[in-house]
Amino acid sequence: xxxxxxxxxxxxxxxxxxxxxxxxxxxxxxxxxxxxxxxxxxxxxxxxxxxxxxxxxxxxxxxxxxxxxxxxxxxxxxxxxxxxxxxxxxxxxxxxxxxxxxxxxxxxxxxxxxxxxxx
Amino acid sequence: xxxxxxxxxxxxxxxxxxxxxxxxxxxxxxxxxxxxxxxxxxxxxxxxxxxxxxxxxxxxxxxxxxxxxxxxxxxxxxxxxxxxxxxxxxxxxxxxxxxxxxxxxxxxxxxxxxxxxxxxxxxxxxxxxxxxxxxxxxxxxxxxxxxxxxxx
Numbered sequence: 001x002x003x004x005x006x007x008x009x010x011x012x013x014x015x016x017x018x019x020x021x022x023x024x025x026x027x028x029x030x031x032x033x034x035x036x037x038x039x040x041x042x043x044x045x046x047x048x049x050x051x052x053x054x055x056x057x058x059x060x061x062x063x064x065x066x067x068x069x070x071x072x073x074x075x076x077x078x079x080x081x082x083x084x085x086x087x088x089x090x091x092x093x094x095x096x097x098x099x100x101x102x103x104x105x106x107x108x109x110x111x112x113x114x115x116x117x118x119x
Numbered sequence: 120x121x122x123x124x125x126x127x128x129x130x131x132x133x134x135x136x137x138x139x140x141x142x143x144x145x146x147x148x149x150x151x152x153x154x155x156x157x158x159x160x161x162x163x164x165x166x167x168x169x170x171x172x173x174x175x176x177x178x179x180x181x182x183x184x185x186x187x188x189x190x191x192x193x194x195x196x197x198x199x200x201x202x203x204x205x206x207x208x209x210x211x212x213x214x215x216x217x218x219x220x221x222x223x224x225x226x227x228x229x230x231x232x233x234x235x236x237x238x239x240x241x242x243x244x245x246x247x248x249x250x251x252x253x254x255x256x257x258x259x260x261x262x263x264x265x266x267x268x269x270x271x
Binding site: 039 | 137138139140209210213214216217220221223224227228231245246247248250251252254255256258261262265266269
């Protein structure tokens with residue numbers, strides 16, 4: 001399904017409107033989802049490198065147990081914040097899809113009736 | 120027949136103003152940025168000082184960072200109350216929790232830093248994982264930026 005042109009979108013029936021909404025929703029979700037995945041995997045990669053480094057330094061005797069405890073605690077908090085970020089960006093994704101869908105409906109109403117709804 | 124679809128549509132329109140996100144809050148963003156820059160200065164201190172920096176040099180930076188995140192926490196808590204019961208409440212709460220996580224991490228590092236000061240008084244760049252603290256405290260900033268960049 002290709003992206004629809006909002007300026008000229010004039011659905012003749014409910015099924016055409018549904019097609020327009022679906023294609024917009026899907027392409028917005030895929031687009032935003034790819035960005036979200038890139039952000040979160042970069043975060044998790046940095047975190048796992050840090051966790052592995054702490055383990056290696058403890059094994060090599062460069063740091064003592066209390067230092068390793070502290071570093072792991074910081075990594076735990078970091079993971080917590082990554083998960084909160086994931087949660088928040090998921091809401092943002094849902095909002096982007098919602099906004100895109102309403103833009104399609106608004107365009108359809110405007111193109112068919114001439115009324116520019118402001119909701 | 121052509122306008123049959125406007126009936127379910129009007130029901131949709133009534134729910135059109137649904138927002139899952141709170142609005143961008145410049146006060147939270149500014150305070151979180153202040154914390155972020157204080158944390159960046161801590162990391163820079165290791166590179167700038169010829170001798171290993173003492174806790175006294177870090178103290179004002181901890182003050183700045185803690186002041187910023189505490190203000191952000193206060194604003195976010197009152198904002199959360201504002202969104203109570205609305206669809207955007209969950210996202211507003213997530214911002215609050217991310218700020219709380221940053222504050223916990225900051226206090227944990229401060230406590231550890233003090234303890235190390237009493238024990239040995241020498242810090243190297245690897246005594247603390249500055250990057251983890253910076254990352255943790257960057258999360259609320261990322262959230263506010265996402266709200267700011269949202270198309271109206």
